[in-house]
Amino acid sequence: MFDFSDDFVKESGKGMYSLMEQLYPICRSITGNGVRETLKILSKTVPLETKEIPTGTAVFDWTIPKEWNISDAYIKDPKGKKIVDFKNSNLHVLGYSIPVHKKFKLSELKKHLFTLPDYPDSIPYLTSYYREKWGFCLTHNQFDRLEDGEYEVHIDSSLTDGSLTFGEYVIKGKTDDEVLISCYVCHPSMCNDSISGVVLATWLAKLLTKHKNKLHYTYRFLFIPETIGAITWLSLNEKNVHRIKHGLILTCVGDSGGFTYKKSRAGNNMIDLAAQKVLTDSGDKHRILEFDPFVGSDERQYCSPGFNLPVGSMMRTTYPDFSEYHTSKDDLDFVTAKGLGGSFEQYLMIINILENDRTYINLNPKCEPQLGKRGLYDVMGSQKNHEEFHKALFWALNFSDGSHSLLDISIRSSLKFDVVKSAADALCKAGLMRIK
Amino acid sequence: MFDFSDDFVKESGKGMYSLMEQLYPICRSITGNGVRETLKILSKTVPLETKEIPTGTAVFDWTIPKEWNISDAYIKDPKGKKIVDFKNSNLHVLGYSIPVHKKFKLSELKKHLFTLPDYPDSIPYLTSYYREKWGFCLTHNQFDRLEDGEYEVHIDSSLTDGSLTFGEYVIKGKTDDEVLISCYVCHPSMCNDSISGVVLATWLAKLLTKHKNKLHYTYRFLFIPETIGAITWLSLNEKNVHRIKHGLILTCVGDSGGFTYKKSRAGNNMIDLAAQKVLTDSGDKHRILEFDPFVGSDERQYCSPGFNLPVGSMMRTTYPDFSEYHTSKDDLDFVTAKGLGGSFEQYLMIINILENDRTYINLNPKCEPQLGKRGLYDVMGSQKNHEEFHKALFWALNFSDGSHSLLDISIRSSLKFDVVKSAADALCKAGLMRIK
């Protein structure tokens, strides 16, 4: 279905990396102008719709929080020198910090400072969305250099009634059945966690838009703040979520590690089989994780028991497993164009399976049909003719009994999905099979 | 539920060992005064009821045999010296030996002598309940020293109409559903096989009696002769065995080996899952055995196809796997207070699961509830906060969909049962879950 030698695919890594460079500096949070700016940049590539949900709106057990914006923040040392500056890294400010401008003794200040002693030159990423606080995150090396005295603290932020902002983009396919592609736009300057998924979703949206006349499924792209955004979207769209037949959470797709697939809650949905088949066929080392309702991203909401949607997540190195996770080291060096490009291809292969998997009926189920007279088989039968396509003809015929889809057959035969699909196409053309 | 730091639990090993020292010297069999004396000693700890079933009573395919008692037995050598003496070890006499007082040539005598050539200093334990015989068991070293000549044989036993004796003790819980705790009181002086299970059952009865107002299940303790006792009890109680929801056979629980769990016939009863979960959580090396209708104790009767009760057996080293088995070497040195105490804790952990496993319903099944506002979750969400309790909150919520009990959830999450139970309690208190 997709031409992997096409320039768009071949250049996808560079394109996504370039988009990531634009998104990286923005200070995002679960609300505020950072999200709006991000969506505005994405909308140059994909005509997404931006939605604003007012502060105070009830969404299931939650309430849309106040909107947070920030323009500046710093700590000045006793000599008046800025030693921690929001302008250097937006991770320096505890997310959702309330405004403050005051002097503190070092001992008092320290109650508001957060570091990672085990990674002394990394700034940690921390937030306090639902309890009003202020704080600064800094490297442990910076922290160790602090001397006694009085420090001037300044956070020019606002926490006011406003709205939660998210982006949504839908490509209508031949059916109302949907594939959900969900990523999150609430993390400030970190690349692999969050932004890599955002640029990958954008690139998928761009490519699928080109194919929109041929798509079987309707594709729904969500660019939302994590957790509260997924809860908000589910709350607003409760009546239509039954249309979601397959879904993926996009994050941690830009590093150089091997792939990891985290299964949906049920664990045996078609998206799980398709993702695992792609990994198996790659021949590369990979990991399969069972669904986990604690360690995870928005699948925790999509797979909550009241929804139990078939949503998995294809990643490279998973979120808690890289030391750069949730620190300033998850930067433009940690993610590569090659890493992004490889992930793009992996996702296309999954979508290819979703789009093409069908169950067929063998119209000549009693004994093998004579393939030779239809030009489908080399009649010099005794040669050791084990080409994959020929194998696939026999597998497709034998198991197209109405109970096995092409994906099932490709898994059982260890043949690549595309080969089985080609065989099914040839057999349909020859009048030997039809779609169930 | 149980306080493992409580003195009763901590001192249990010593207490059981001391009780075992009292029981060890008694010459027990499947009937007779040895059983009565044993039950009398136990009744000082547990107010069990002693039952007597008359000789000749039909119990399924069997008949209660004659009662056997013995007061003395010996072999005198040609010089009149007692070379084998029942007073030294009650294993010296073949169980159920008929009375005899007569002189025999060595060659004749040898037909009645039993030894273990492979373990030349062990006296074997042998019986002939259902074919009238007499005989002596001795060490192979003793046997090798026998010289030609005439030997005087004396067995002062009786085999008369009487009864089969067993003990029963019931602790009534909140429901009529029962947990069966079965051990056997028919073995003479052997510690691990038989007596270790008897003292453990007694200690469990003692502790559960203290908790009787809180127990969900009714606990039924059986102190019976092996095989014929189980058959007798089942025959007398056929109408009520459907109440038995879980059961365990207690034996071989006093040695120093790792634990072995033998599954019930069905293999996937809750008792099987609970026992295996306790073993997995221990982190210690252990063995799981499939049900075996040949090698076993009274589960052979409880799990006969006409009953098929959910009865397993948690042991340390299993019966045929220690060389001391069914010999005089299964003595007070082979069993230790520490071994008994560890087994006691293991059983308490299983009972803890049985008592507390319930299926809950998540009352807020659509998306995660906001745990932070209920004080259940540290709102600094980005810290690597992976404490077990927090994990358990999310697992309990996600899988409390009516199909998964706490035990199921603890198995799937690899979290300890108690942690999942605590999380469920906290969630119920917060109004987020209820028992199904």
Add this chain to the structure above:
Amino acid sequence: MFDFSDDFVKESGKGMYSLMEQLYPICRSITGNGVRETLKILSKTVPLETKEIPTGTAVFDWTIPKEWNISDAYIKDPKGKKIVDFKNSNLHVLGYSIPVHKKFKLSELKKHLFTLPDYPDSIPYLTSYYREKWGFCLTHNQFDRLEDGEYEVHIDSSLTDGSLTFGEYVIKGKTDDEVLISCYVCHPSMCNDSISGVVLATWLAKLLTKHKNKLHYTYRFLFIPETIGAITWLSLNEKNVHRIKHGLILTCVGDSGGFTYKKSRAGNNMIDLAAQKVLTDSGDKHRILEFDPFVGSDERQYCSPGFNLPVGSMMRTTYPDFSEYHTSKDDLDFVTAKGLGGSFEQYLMIINILENDRTYINLNPKCEPQLGKRGLYDVMGSQKNHEEFHKALFWALNFSDGSHSLLDISIRSSLKFDVVKSAADALCKAGLMRIK
């Protein structure tokens, strides 16, 4: 059921080898006099019926082809010397070659020559049944020696309306339920592939004929050309194939390799369990292959989705895994009497299970029956009496609950099938069990 110490069994390898020596020189194909000659030889041992199906008959998607016969063929080099001669090996001629008598330049001739460069002294076996061609197969060494010049080519063959010939032999058992024993008689001089299966089928037919009054199943032996023969037979017998309860394809049973069992399409038919049990009990290294609709013999037809018959295949080294496969090296040296004899025994053990597997009902399902009083058990119960027969008594009783057959019980207990069968017989005799 079968006496493995019987002379017929012990001498079976030699007998089959001797029959193979007679069959080896004949030039067989999917039609023609070679098949008739083969069946005539077999009919001296087994009174099989020979059937002729006319050219042009429609059989499902196929048509019976013209009949092919050949009397001579050679290539003469420029000096007039016969350098390739059908009389030396019938593999030299491409199967179904049309007649030709003409001179060719070497370059032209080469388009009709086939070799195996990787096995330079082997003649390959090739055919062109459904596209009219002529050709010669020769060793790559022969091919390399060919010098420029004009070659005389002669193939004295005929391709005319005639018939497809096959043999069928049925032994009527007590029931109409059938066991299908299918082998193929279409290969020219190759021993392991094809002929080994033919002689094994013949020997099984001979032995089962002797036992015919005791057989539970009806045994149907097919001696057919591969593929087109199976299709033909299925087409002619479509209404009765439902009688086939178990089936085996016999081929590759004469080499010295370990056993390989290829499962039926469903994979869990009784024939699959029986074959695997025989392999497990042997203690020998073996392989189990899943059903494969591409690499295979006539199970590809019997297991086509419109039939899905319970047909597997017990082989030694499987067809594509030995380098002699489909070459002149698959000769009388590659196959041994010992290899054939061992396969014969393996098949008898499978048939033994099929014939004797029944589900029994324990008539005393509540607790164990008292085996001692029925002479079935040594009452000296405490001896470590672990003989297999005694074990089997307990396993048979416990699992004869109407849901487990003797085969199921023997698999679950790891006891040999015959031991479990003997136990069941003894228990029936004692009135403790009956056939369901």
